[in-house]
């Protein structure tokens with residue numbers, strides 16, 4: 001699991017909101033003076049530049065004001081569209097409402113598991129069991145998923161969102177959804193691609209070995 005480091009004021013390195021890469025950040029102080037009604041007001045800000053993509057982020061009072069920030073990680077490449085939609089919506093609200101964000105992510109997770117098992121009526125619980133049985137996810141992921149499922153039942157109960165959730169839990173859920181996509185869809189795609197590059201003559205040997 002690659003740990004996601006959300007952008008934070010004055011931190012040396014974090015996952016850049018522009019390029020999504022964990023990169024060193026160069027900081028500079030910004031100051032502006034306003035004069036209103038004979039009084040002057042000093043505005044303090046900072047600008048950080050990502051050493052990977054060279055793009056800037058603007059900060060005021062230790063809060064990122066540009067780009068329109070989400071401290072959550074971006075969806076991984078192979079995420080199915082309908083899962084990605086919920087994932088991105090959850091990213092937009094995670095800083096203002098981590099609880100609602102976590103509830104949305106649980107629904108995203110449910111869609112993902114249904115997508116992977118090809119069974120639209122399947123509960124998250126049964127879907128997880130099936131994926132472990134097929135060896136598509138391992139036990140660590142199962143444990144993490146089951147933790148989400150159990151707390152998830154508290155998050156979404158009869159359309160009511162409640163639970164002493166916090167931002168960190170929500171951020172873990174984003175990572176978890178990404179990791180599951182990487183372990184299943186991305187990995188299976190890679191294996192499929194590698195397999196399709198085996199020359200025909202070698203393939204015959206493999207098929208003979210497997211008794212086809």
Ligand SMILES: [Zn+2]
Pocket residue numbers: 016017018019020021023050051052053054055
């Ligand atoms: Zn960057």
